[in-house]
Amino acid sequence: MHYGLGARQWRPFGMDTVPVVYNPREPMSDAAPKTSVSKKTPLSIWIGMGVLLLVPVARWSLEEIDHQYANIATALLIAVGVLALTIGILRRLPWVATIVYLVTVILAIALFSRYFEFRGFTGELVPTFRWRAQSIPSDREGLGQTGHDEAVERLKPWTTHARFTQFLGNDRSGKIQSPSIDLDWHAKGPTPLWRVQVADGWSGITVADGMVWTLLQDPAEEAVVCYELATGREKWRTRFPGRHTEPMGGTGPRSTPTWQDGKLWIQTAVGIAACLDASQGTIEWQKDLLREGFASQSESEQSIKWGRSGSPLLVQSSGQLLVIYPLGGKPDTDQSGSLIAMDASSGEVKWKGGAAQIAYGSPMLMKLAGVEQIVAIHEGIVAGHSVETGDVLWSSPWESHSNADACSSSPVDCSSDRILLGKGYAAGSKLIRIGKSQTDGPASWSAEDVWANHRILKTKLTNAIYHSDRLYGLSDGILECVEPETGKRIWRGGRYGQGQLLMVNNRLMVTSEDGRLILVEPDQGKELHAIDVLDGVTWNYPAVAGPFILMRNGSEMVCFFSPSEEGIQSKSVPP
Template identity: 35%
Template sequence: MKDPKPTRLGLLYTILLLSTIALAYIWIPSTGHRQMNVMLTISTVVVAILLIFIWAMAFARLPGGIRLRIAGAFMLFLILAFSTLRIRGVTGDLVPILAWRWSEQSFGTVLFSSEVSGVQTQDFPQFLGPYRNGTIGDKELISWESNPPKEVWRIKVGEGWAAFAVSGQIAVTQEQRGEEECVVAYDLATGEQLWVHADEARYASALGGVGPRATPTIDEDRVYTIGSTGLFNCLDVETGSLHWSKNILDENSGRQPEWGLAGSPLILDKLVIVSPGGSADRSLVAYSKDTGAFVWGGGTVRAGYSSPSLHTVAGREQILIFNGGSVAGHDPADGKVLWEVDWPLTYGCVAQPLPISENRVFVSTGYGIGCKLFEISTENGQFRADLLYETPRLKAKFANFVHYEGYIYGLDDGVFVCLDPETGQRKWKRGRYGHGQILRVGGKLIVQTEDGEIVLVELNPEKLIELAKLPALNSKTWNNPILAGSLMIVRNDREAVCYEVGLEDDAI
């Protein structure tokens, strides 16, 4: 009887060696493009597994019975995986998130509710807070070690990446419920659903997820919302009844951004301002907030994913907007573009432009680009924007950044960083929180990590100081946290939870 031929391991070793070299080539150079590295890593691993399977079947000289068992196990694994699992999205680094195919979502169900007394309430009426800068400067959080946050309520919500806006005792957000895009109001104290306005619309993509992503804006007795497909609604904040509605993409010849419209409406006196990204002076558009009538338009650049914000720069009030491929300042009176600079990226522009002095604007984005500091000035009555520096040391993909006591704090491709904005030099970089969100409260920062945990950080230019951690949510969270008085609300595409936190008044 002939001895079986020895297994040919040389080809296997070659596959493993080449795969290792490929992974080292992907990660060792400092490319600054983490998402591309992740995609290349996944591709390398998949190709390596397929090559090893082919080696085992055709080149390893394994006995027929063993090859049959390997093939059967491989096919069984694929059948079980595809029949029981689904990809329900990706992380900010483009790592697939798996879920059971039979998992179901319910909406508006209160999972937990408790009574609270003596709660301080304060409006949080729009995206990133009262001044649209991710800062609440007149409050200070009491230590979470001695006075831990108390859970007030927890509810099931529909999919989407919008945050809450709060006015009085009403908290409003946007959700996807089946084939309907919904604006939903909840009781701030109990989490009970008050009303729902639903439109037949749905946005979904494997990478961007499902549902609306723009945070509502509340002004007096009305709430204004932008859906992912361009639906622009004005609703009664108490009842949800519709005052007027339009589609800003259709009306302004705009094109839906790849990941859906994400910019929140901006209220300015009698106007409501949105970013449809239309051509022919319809990049930024103002409507009458009472009637929905068109008032003015300006710019010709496609929409990005940031929201218009009002600031005084170079001695003049202007609306700043991060478009798809440019950063611009508009005249609030007529929408005219005062200044505009090209940005080396036509997608993924999410973080807000942030003025850090009377005439300097700090801008950042992810995907390997980084940040730039512009000086805005006037010459012969014309505005100009001059680049002072650019650096890859802060790549703000999703999260906005904050300016506090002369330093910039933000998430550099998911890692917390402190930057000196005068020089662009990094003070420190520590704490991998993923592609979450941040909110400054006095001298502390609420960090909503991408995996759902909340980290309370002391803002210190010398080092990272973590004060406390709170296991608020347990799945991917891209939504912004809010603080309405002493009530902190966080949510993702599955749950929302409200905590009571201790506050000191008259802080910074």
């Protein structure tokens, strides 16, 4: 006679492990064995399912406030939910199956890392990747070296006059009027002239005298690079020591060169200010702004986390040309200041003004209450500075932190002594009006809030444009139009991500974060035309100089040619 436990029957998935034991002394029957099982689902599975059900609710509630916050909440909830479900499932699997599952996950991660390269984050904190085998051939659609002389000669009538001399264009407003460019692209779009490979950096593009300038990382140094406008051929490259990189903000320079009368003024991401000969690239003077107020780059980046991005501003003061830069520095020290003015020809320091830490926008020259002044957004405030002395004439609160929820937008002159301030991170925008009494001194100035609205013109990495008594901007990535007097939204258009915006011949020109070039009519926000141009995150400002349109990101720079009929007939229409 055989004694023992005999065969066991195991519970189905999700039930407790209670074996059914057959007694060999009892006869076997055809009836199904009785089982003692529990249908209780593990708590971690319930938690995981509940958390995942919260994802659409959280996203819907945060989407209108800020896309980045919505993405962070979505990612965290999905991570917690999937982790809880995984723990619940693995606890019910045999150990062999658990090991197989974990090995599979590790192999999948390793294979993904082997074939895909992490490229950084979008402006809404979405990670981006690129196929490692993907190459970016230089000049893949352009003229290249073949036909170089012919191209230069053929395009000379246009390249001679083409100008985009500083951040936001010749008058630093983001508005361009150019009779030599054709924006009617329904029959025929713009012609691609050339496409060249570049390196990391969010610098904008400057155009003059048949040349193109931008800044990039190369690779341990920052470089100013000059290209030929007609062909894209590199003419010279001047390097400066330094490298700024930040996982969410990316690598490389952020500012746009400023050109005037054959000279070029630049600022690197680590605070080197310099003047160069624009045609040769020789350095006429340079100054380390970081050393003016900090002991080291690491100390600076504790306060100014995302890299210095202010573009040089040229102003006339008592017959002398000055170049203005954001300065910064440790609080309550003699060397620090919000702005610094230097002789544009020699680099000699003329004044330092303000005490607030710098932000990431560029200083702007405005005439307010009849007085020409430099307006700049600093950490926590916007202020007007005297052109002659740098003294603060007035200030108004504008909340930001340059090592966290920073302000990257520059102030916008809205005429009638009004200034628009915009910011991402759910801050929105506000309009202020500057006034001045008949008395002298700082007490004579006033800055009054006209309106504030956290739901409109959330310009995180871009700037709004004031045109024909309307405000236009990419508000948390969505194009919108706002009435400046009341702050009410007039229309809301397409979603283009954290890209950039210009107004060209009374049409909105958008460069989207994913590298498209889009034309939009300003009355209703209707999209007129769109072209896929670049691959990867595109935060750089474009340039429109005469009939030339230039775009770049951290991988490529592209030039289009779109001459108007008037320009073709005369070949000498100024931009």
